[in-house]
Amino acid sequence: MPLVHQLDAAYAAAKADPAFQGELRSFLTHYVGRPSPLYFAERLTEHFGGAKIYLKREELNHTGSHKINNCMGQILLAMRMGKTRIIAETGAGQHGVATATVCARFGLPCVVYMGAVDVERQKPNVFRMNLLGAEVRPVTSGSATLKDAMNEALRDWVTNVHDTYYLIGTAAGMHPYPVMVRDFQAVIGQETKDQVLEAEGRLPDAVVACVGGGSNAIGMFHPFLNDEGVRLIGVEAAGEGMGTERHAAAINGGRPGVLHGNKTYLLQDHEGQITEAHSISAGLDYPGIGPEHSWLHDVGRATYLTATDAESLEAFMLLSKLEGILPAIESAHALARIGDVAREVGPGGVVVLNLSGRGDKDVATVAAHLGRTI
Amino acid sequence: MTTARIDARFAKLKQEGRAGFVAYVMAGDPDRDTALEILKGLPAAGADLIELGFPFSDPMAEGPPIQRAAQRALAAGMTLRGTLDLARDFRETDQDTPIIMMGYLNPLLSRGYGTFARDAAAAGIDGVIVVDCPPEEARPLAAALDAAGLSLIRLATPTSDDARLSVIVQGTSGFVYYVSVAGVTGVKEADADEVAPHVERVRKASGLPVAVGFGIKTPERAAAVARVADAVVVGSALVDEVAKAVERNELVTSAVLSKAESLAKGVRFARTGQPTKTTV
Structure with missing residues (x-):
């Protein structure tokens, strides 16, 4: 202590x-390359036919992620x-x-x-x-x-x-x-706020990010906490499906407990033993979630959805083909829900997805799941 | 209530002018029946107090020996309730040796502090050490244990300065567990000369006996620490005997108990020749 x-x-x-x-x-x-761009994903927006989709390009940072x-x-x-x-x-x-x-x-x-x-x-x-x-x-x-x-x-x-x-x-x-x-990652949300105001003259209707431990998501969410019109949407890894035991969704499939010095939603058995998380994405493969996300969930300020391995792979390929951007398989979990969110918000609305990392590292994983050898 | 058993044991040790030997074993390691045999044999082997580990999937303060012990116990199906059952069975043959449960918070939180405390008291548990529950967060657990008459034994470390000690010892009872090395269990070796002034500091701050553990593996080291502490805890060296015996397909119980016996002797006779030296 x-x-x-x-x-x-x-x-x-x-x-x-x-x-x-x-x-x-x-x-x-000068070293990381901030601010990262806020990019209007025109073709992705057209594809879903709902709100305008912007990507916060954290994958363009030095080392390729937030x-x-x-x-x-x-x-x-x-x-x-x-x-x-x-x-x-x-x-x-x-x-x-x-x-x-x-x-x-x-x-x-x-x-x-x-x-x-x-x-x-x-x-x-x-x-x-x-x-x-x-x-x-x-x-x-x-x-x-x-x-x-x-x-x-x-x-x-x-x-x-x-x-x-x-x-x-x-x-x-x-x-x-x-x-x-959170404080060090809040630069993501702060920049997003300025950039979206400049581009659209208004705040977004929703910001969306993938959540494992949740650092990119809390960095995006935190500057918007007091902007009640902005929906905060996290996407957890549902692995092989929420109906199975092979997922990594602490909020959607776990309950509160204590691990690593914080009280938060955890994947655990009825004895309080921590169970293994499963996700195609190693970065989301953690049985817990940052405690602030648990709090945001409990008070209803943020919503936590899920995306399966298969849905994330599909989203990975969609963004690659439509926008020429290979997303990290982690970020692809958020992408897997962006269509639902954009359609729900509807045309005339604005949503921002935090593209937390680039997908070059995942090429072999994706190939393996497609049954291809490279 | 049950804390009386800890106090009585330390009073007896003081009377005998010697330090106590605290044997740590993991509940259900390598299986329930063997663990019960070991438990029942420990007092005769010279254990003055018993620390009964309850397994957790993520024992972050433990070195490899106790990590593996927890994994063996979990693989053998040991649970929190199972740990209490072991204690209850042990109490059928021994009403005097204090049992301190040691482990991590989440299994207790999962069970519910109140339920756990009542069940533990009924099973004959005397105290609980929770490695990952700092005093700042301990109030609900401490209150539940208190209501059931159990001690929440606190941990002090080499990095606990006087200001910190005063926080640690607030409302504690039984004894204080001094972690003799900065680090995890069973890796570094404790140095009795370095430990001595800290033990004195913790005694003064708490007014309680001080048990020293982490990094005590041999009878010689145990004896050296026994000259300066009120009790000496050995864990990794004992659970290592379980691992070795399992690996060699030897009798686990006798391996652990004979190791316990040699460690207990080291502690028991550490102060022979200086019987006037008092503790506490």
Whole structure:
């Protein structure tokens, strides 16, 4: 606890420090490539025949996803705290790559914990992390996926707390991580708000994002919380279907519990043992969800839908063909519901989808599901 | 109520001028019947208190030995209710050895704190240690345990400074568990000289006996810590015996109990020659 209190205090001080914020802004502009564009997806809009669909192009950030926003913020904080070693957990490898990237940029040693199962299915990202100088440690305990990687990173952190900073990639875990990660990702929603006002002269009717731990979604949602006319829609991974046990939808298929230092909706059995999540997308393959999403669900401010593996694959191919953009299979879950949302809002309306990552990393997965070898 | 069993045991240890030996075993490891045999054999092997782990799928404060023990227990079908049943069966033959359950919050939350506390008290449990429940979040659980007469045993660590200690020990009873190393169970080795001043600090802050655990694997190390602490906890070294015996197809119970016996001896005779040294 003293270590999370220390982190909490350090983050509060950094957040209030204009020099820290200025430095972060500068790196986001010149290194990450912000602001990311808000793109009117004309053909996708025509295809569904409903509201105008805009894509917030987070996949155009350096490293190809929104993950870098948070990594940049946290590594500046870690250095401010005098920490000299960085550890992280990763599922799909996107957060691991983003962490390895900022560690390379600032010359800090980096250890990334990754479930052995994920190491196997995300080999290109493992190699990418190695190229960036990070050590990837496969985790074989438990179900050998993201939650176990997080357990192992926590074990490392409590063992090496004197010099080590744990750079958590999603808006979950113990306080202050959910708040801090949200704040660093809120740049997505803030930019979106400005950009959509400029393009349309009004706020959107809905913003839509995929949700695993939920960092891209909370970053998009948070700046709109007080804009009651803006519907906030998260899309959870329904895996092989909500009627099966093979999904990763904590809100739609779980119940409240405590894991990794936060109380939130979790996939668990009737004994309170955490059960394995299943999704085609390694990045959504987590049995929990950020606690703020659970709260937004409970108070009814946000709505959480689901999309299956098959629906997401279809959406992946649709966006590739209609707009020339390969979405991350994670983001494709949100895309799988965007047609429903656009039609519900109807012509004359405006919806924004957060395209949180690019799909190059998923090409092999998609090919395998199509029965193709590449 | 039941906390009396913990107090009585530490009073007896004080009278005998020695530290207690706390044996940690995982409920249902490697299976229910063997775990019960081990439990029943522990007092005769020299265990003064028993920590009974209840398995959780994500034991993030544990090193590999106890992680694997939890996985074996879960695979063998052990549950929270099953853990209480084990304790109840143990109580048929032993009414004096305190049993402290140790584990993680979610299974308790899932059962409901009130129900769990009443069932645990009825099963003869004396205290509960919940690794992932900081004092800030402990009030509802502490209240339920309190109402059932059970202690919520708190954890203090090398990073707990005096300000933190005062928060940790608020409203606690029984004893305080001092985690002797920064890290997880069963990996680093505890250093008695480093531990000593912390034990003193925790005693002063809490007014309670202090049990030291994490990183104590050998009788020699246990003896060294027993010279400075009120009790010594060994877990990973015992559950490792389960793993080894299972692997070699040997008798699990005798392997664990003989290990417990050698550790208990280390603790029991640690202060021989200095009987005037008092604790607490």
